[in-house]
Amino acid sequence: xxxxxxxxxxxxxxxLDVYSWQLPVPGHGEEGQRKLKGASVLISRVGGLGSxxxxxxxxxxxxxxxxxxGGDVKPSDLNRQLLMTDAxxxxxxxxxxxxxxxxxxxxxxxxxxxxxxxxxxxQELVGEADIVVDCAPLFxxxxxLNQEAQRQKKPMVEAAMYELQAQLTTFIPGQTPCLxxxxxxxxxxxxxxxxVFGAVSGSVGCMAAMEAIxxxxxxxxxxxxxxxxxxxxxxSFTTLKIQxxxxxxxxxxxxxSE
Amino acid sequence: MKLKLxxxxxxxxxxxxxxxxxxxxxxxxxxxxxxxxxxxxxxDRAGALSALLLDGGAxxxxxLIAVDEVQVPMGTDPSLSDGATLVLMAPxxxx
Numbered sequence: 116x117x118x119x120x121x122x123x124x125x126x127x128x129x130x131l132d133v134y135s136w137q138l139p140v141p142g143h144g145e146e147g148q149r150k151l152k153g154a155s156v157l158i159s160r161v162g163g164l165g166s167x168x169x170x171x172x173x174x175x176x177x178x179x180x181x182x183x184x185g186g187d188v189k190p191s192d193l194n195r196q197l198l199m200t201d202a203x204x205x206x207x208x209x210x211x212x213x214x215x216x217x218x219x220x221x222x223x224x225x226x227x228x229x230x231x232x233x234x235x236x237x238q239e240l241v242g243e244a245d246i247v248v249d250c251a252p253l254f255x256x257x258x259x260l261n262q263e264a265q266r267q268k269k270p271m272v273e274a275a276m277y278e279l280q281a282q283l284t285t286f287i288p289g290q291t292p293c294l295x296x297x298x299x300x301x302x303x304x305x306x307x308x309x310x311v312f313g314a315v316s317g318s319v320g321c322m323a324a325m326e327a328i329x330x331x332x333x334x335x336x337x338x339x340x341x342x343x344x345x346x347x348x349x350x351s352f353t354t355l356k357i358q359x360x361x362x363x364x365x366x367x368x369x370x371x372s373e
Numbered sequence: 374m375k376l377k378l379x380x381x382x383x384x385x386x387x388x389x390x391x392x393x394x395x396x397x398x399x400x401x402x403x404x405x406x407x408x409x410x411x412x413x414x415x416x417d418r419a420g421a422l423s424a425l426l427l428d429g430g431a432x433x434x435x436x437l438i439a440v441d442e443v444q445v446p447m448g449t450d451p452s453l454s455d456g457a458t459l460v461l462m463a464p465x466x467x468x
Contacts, residue, residue: 160468162468163467163468164467164468165468250467250468251466251468252466252467252468253466253468254464254466257466274467275464275465275466275467276465276467277382277383277465277467278382278385278386280381280382280385280465281467282382282462282465297437297464298435298464299434299435299447300434300435302433302435302463302464303428304383304424304425304463305463305464305465305466309465309467311467316467319467342437342444344381344382344460344462346381346385346391348391349391351391353379353442353460354442355437355439355442355443355444355460356439356442356443356444357437357444358444358446360446360447362447
């Protein structure tokens with residue numbers, strides 16, 4: 116991700132105070148915090164995964180959050196979608212999300228869209244972002260977002276959960292595999308409704324936020340070419356080495372991408 | 374030789390276990406090892422797992438398979454070594 120040529124905005128005295136517990140983190144400092152302030156992150160859906168990603172990125176001080184999520188708050192959202200509230204049942208999810216995040220960090224800029232990623236909005240929304248975090252429940256949305264992120268050469272953090280398990284990786288166009296290298300087609304067995312605890316989506320949501328922070332600031336080592344999978348049932352964690360598929364229809368040699 | 378299998382995501386639920394050992398002959402290839410693993414399971418478990426693993430009789434292109442923590446390139450059927458650990462997962466999304 117090329118943020119190097121930008122003039123990052125200065126930090127106010129209030130911001131220096133708000134972020135004072137993370138500024139001393141080795142590899143971060145004021146320079147890293149200014150990078151966060153100058154960055155835009157698109158989060159595709161702010162449900163079980165994305166709400167925690169959004170909370171953590173808002174708390175960390177990412178300057179501009181672009182959030183896309185359709186529909187109204189339902190009772191079945193409340194076990195994991197931590198930005199939703201019982202009082203917001205029946206109201207548009209995106210309105211509740213925006214209000215909760217503004218309450219947490221009013222210094223940020225928000226572009227909140229009350230619809231999911233689709234063919235009509237994906238180009239514009241990805242175009243506004245420096246990095247994308249994929250938190251959608253449907254592979255149609257995930258593969259569409261991946262295709263556009265690859266086309267616009269934007270990094271994409273890929274997070275997913277199921278039951279007590281979760282997985283995470285980060286795609287950088289031209290450097291790593293993309294989602295279509297791993298999942299070339301919509302998996303026929305994947306069902307829209309699946310079993311999960313909110314603590315599972317929350318765990319991988321926090322880690323996905325950290326991946327985005329690392330890519331933006333240059334701190335640490337994101338999961339590039341590495342695929343983390345874990346099961347909180349027995350607390351087993353495994354990291355696999357993954358590689359681009361030369362025949363990938365999105366990023367492979369035969370796709371025409373560079 | 375002996376192989377260790379780790380089922381992940383929906384495969385773990387379908388198999389009813391996280392890990393499985395498979396005894397097989399030296400030089401056994403990946404697909405054959407998986408068929409041996411299925412034969413060891415109760416029929417209902419093997420059926421549920423086959424539905425996720427196979428697509429038209431071949432391994433589904435959506436599976437992520439790793440041998441000793443390194444992804445197996447799609448469409449390949451490598452020969453396995455004694456003590457190898459296979460990790461298999463079906464794609465998950467979340468939301």
